[in-house]
Amino acid sequence: MITRPQISNAKNTRQRILTAAEQIFATKGFQAMTLREVTQQAKVNLAAVNYHFGSKSGLVREVIGARIRPINAERLRQLDQLKAEYGQAPIPIELIFESLIRPLFQYAAESNFPQLAGRTMSDPSTFVRSMHKEFFMDLSIRYMQELQISCPHLDTDTVKFRFFLAVSTMVGSIMDQIRLENLFGSKLDPAKLDRVVDELISFIAAGFKQ
Amino acid sequence: MITRPQISNAKNTRQRILTAAEQIFATKGFQAMTLREVTQQAKVNLAAVNYHFGSKSGLVREVIGARIRPINAERLRQLDQLKAEYGQAPIPIELIFESLIRPLFQYAAESNFPQLAGRTMSDPSTFVRSMHKEFFMDLSIRYMQELQISCPHLDTDTVKFRFFLAVSTMVGSIMDQIRLENLFGSKLDPAKLDRVVDELISFIAAGFKQ
DNA sequence: GTCTATAGAACGATAGAC
């Protein structure tokens, strides 16, 4: 029997690094995440990071991209479906934001992705900032187009302002789970997190519709 | 004539360190701000930071506190004045948030304080997080009490959720000036910043009132 | 593909002269 320990180990090592890096980056940010802590938590050798990902930046790029690409694909899939459903009629604001926000939180129970996304949006390091533009610029333009159609009474600048505020609310609320826990005095159970998403969507839609 | 070069130099050195540290912390965050860069930009000796502030943490504590204390005092002053004006009657939601948000942005033209505050709220370092609790916990409780009075139809948890979202919007929007500039394609002039504040207050109030 | 060992640079902090 031919065994392939290298390949299967490689996958395990690579995946364990990704898992550890995601958790640490999400909670500490780019600068404070050290490769020593990542490899220690993943129980792999320090040099493995450079072998598999080339550099610390390469690792973080992979961590963020691996999570955000499927989320953004799901967002656009839902938006396209709404587009098909409503045809020429404008899509209701709530449904547009549903398609933007639900996919972001749907994996929250099985990962810390929301926190990761929030960190990606708020991390001060120039490297992470450049990724933010790469992953969200086109998406933002598409959503603003759709919102403009659903809000013919608003001028372009107002749509931009309110979309900026809507995204700020979304980002701010997923970024700061600790502030949320301070407010409520304990860890959030999944039921409370669902409630956060419901409140978030209706909060944003109300601000946008006025 | 008796000169006191030490004292006047001390003040200059101390102040120059604070100014440089504020600018760098606001843009880069705690971890990425190095004392070498701060002292180089302030044109003072590296050792001066430890003489005047004890440590990097001590410096950042001073930077944040020096800005946030007067802002919070002004917020509570305005809130108390509203309280006196309205007596037993509930204060309108918009005015409550005016008192929370305007003082945050009023010094925006003459400093980068909004960005500093956003960084304080979002920085992942545990040290900065502890300051966040120190400076904003009591304030949050006071504002939630006032909002509860103005929203007797909402239960306590809903007030908490929406206050959390309102603060998220405020923090997210001041934190990420670069995202705002990406959206509008250029630096924001003061007139646009005023517009941001107006939109922000009405956006939050709409989300809270529904 | 994974390891040890280490290069090379940057960091916060401090001791001690002035």
Added chain:
DNA sequence: GTCTATCGTTCTATAGAC
């Protein structure tokens, strides 16, 4: 109060054995 000089630590990244 300010300076020079430096300690001890930590970091990313890499070279080279296995």
